[in-house]
Amino acid sequence: MRFWPEPKRARADGKRFLTWPEPFVRPRVGVVLVNLGTPEAPTAPAIRKYLREFLSDPRVIEIPKLLWWPILNGPILLARPRKLAPRYQSIWMEGGSPLLVYTQRQTAGVQRILSDRGLDVQVETGMRYGKPSIQNAMLKLRDSGCEHILVVPMYPQYASSTTATVVDEATRVAGHMRNQPALRFVKRFHTDPRFLQPLADKISALWQAQGRPQKLVMSFHGLPRQCVDMGDPYCRDSYETARALAALLGLNDDQYLVTFQSRFGPAKWLEPYTEPTLEKLAQQGVTEIDVVCPGFLADCLETLEEISIEVRETFLHAGGKQFRYIPALNDDPAWMLGLADLVESQLQGWPTRLAK
Numbered sequence: 001m002r003f004w005p006e007p008k009r010a011r012a013d014g015k016r017f018l019t020w021p022e023p024f025v026r027p028r029v030g031v032v033l034v035n036l037g038t039p040e041a042p043t044a045p046a047i048r049k050y051l052r053e054f055l056s057d058p059r060v061i062e063i064p065k066l067l068w069w070p071i072l073n074g075p076i077l078l079a080r081p082r083k084l085a086p087r088y089q090s091i092w093m094e095g096g097s098p099l100l101v102y103t104q105r106q107t108a109g110v111q112r113i114l115s116d117r118g119l120d121v122q123v124e125t126g127m128r129y130g131k132p133s134i135q136n137a138m139l140k141l142r143d144s145g146c147e148h149i150l151v152v153p154m155y156p157q158y159a160s161s162t163t164a165t166v167v168d169e170a171t172r173v174a175g176h177m178r179n180q181p182a183l184r185f186v187k188r189f190h191t192d193p194r195f196l197q198p199l200a201d202k203i204s205a206l207w208q209a210q211g212r213p214q215k216l217v218m219s220f221h222g223l224p225r226q227c228v229d230m231g232d233p234y235c236r237d238s239y240e241t242a243r244a245l246a247a248l249l250g251l252n253d254d255q256y257l258v259t260f261q262s263r264f265g266p267a268k269w270l271e272p273y274t275e276p277t278l279e280k281l282a283q284q285g286v287t288e289i290d291v292v293c294p295g296f297l298a299d300c301l302e303t304l305e306e307i308s309i310e311v312r313e314t315f316l317h318a319g320g321k322q323f324r325y326i327p328a329l330n331d332d333p334a335w336m337l338g339l340a341d342l343v344e345s346q347l348q349g350w351p352t353r354l355a356k
């Protein structure tokens, strides 16, 4: 085991080493908001680097390494980056990939609210794949004296391929520390009103301003069926989110539907798949829909490009007349308050108050 060097606190008299016993330093509290990660640039080489790390995670691809390695390094890493580059280019923002830009805004938003409440809590962004990494965030927190760290995987619904791999990585990082922090993890918050109410309010505001469509489509990121068979609660979580959101909006069962998007590879994923379902809907005469993606807290390739460009085109081609994509919560002010509340409630018993 290789330990990362601990920060050396300088002595007031300028000498390098600590006096013994060490002077008392109040341990601080840190929070890491973690999302999936995204390429550093909308180019094939940057996308290849990102996909290599992401798709080498055994929590994401659960087939034996020996079988997967030639597939990943053959057809996938040769063809997919080039196919994805123009798609990433079409959504790229001034500050970078939307997933990173919005996650950083969320970090700043929660930091501001907690500081305004008089709490001494440092909030950082960590990406599971690529930069800024979870390791980078945790070392930053350690170096500023945080001995308590709350890790928040930014996924409302629990899946092994998203939530659990964040827990794996944070514990791996702590495993390299001599003076380890106390760690806490948020598992899921799929029916928590601090997340769902701001989403329902956002949808209601749109409907009040521009009218209600025939159907609300709730599209969740898909998952291989096998993951659910093996015990991932993700599918149940997604339906529970959908039911709770529908209840807040006062929708009956005919007014909304649940679908799963972003299928990857030839295996069976959770159904119904978003794109063919919406194509059929348009063919059956449902011409006005709103699509919301309650599994995504930040807009990204899967929402801005797959849903708002590709699926929109398919729906309109099949006879649909109006397709509105409802953006993710991103840094919506009500959501920032909800997220800050959620974070604060998990910090109980930790030294968040500055001594008076």
Ligand SMILES: C=CC1=C(C)c2cc3[nH]c(cc4nc(cc5[nH]c(cc1n2)c(C)c5CCC(=O)O)C(CCC(=O)O)=C4C)c(C)c3C=C
Binding pocket: 036, 037, 038, 039, 059, 060, 061, 080, 084, 097, 099, 155, 159, 161, 162, 221, 222, 223, 224, 262, 264, 295, 296, 299, 300, 301, 302
């Ligand atoms: C919201 C939850 C997510 C789950 C669950 C999830 C599972 C999952 N994803 C893949 C494969 C890919 N996902 C890709 C992009 C992507 N996935 C999520 C979220 C979840 N994935 C996000 C937020 C993003 C967007 C990243 C961005 O840069 O904007 C991709 C890359 C794009 C592509 O090649 O299509 C892949 C690949 C698997 C295999 C999986 C479950 C096993």
Ligand SMILES: [Fe+2]
Binding pocket: 221, 262
């Ligand atoms: Fe994904």
Ligand SMILES: [Fe+2]
Binding pocket: 262, 263, 301, 302, 306
């Ligand atoms: Fe996709």
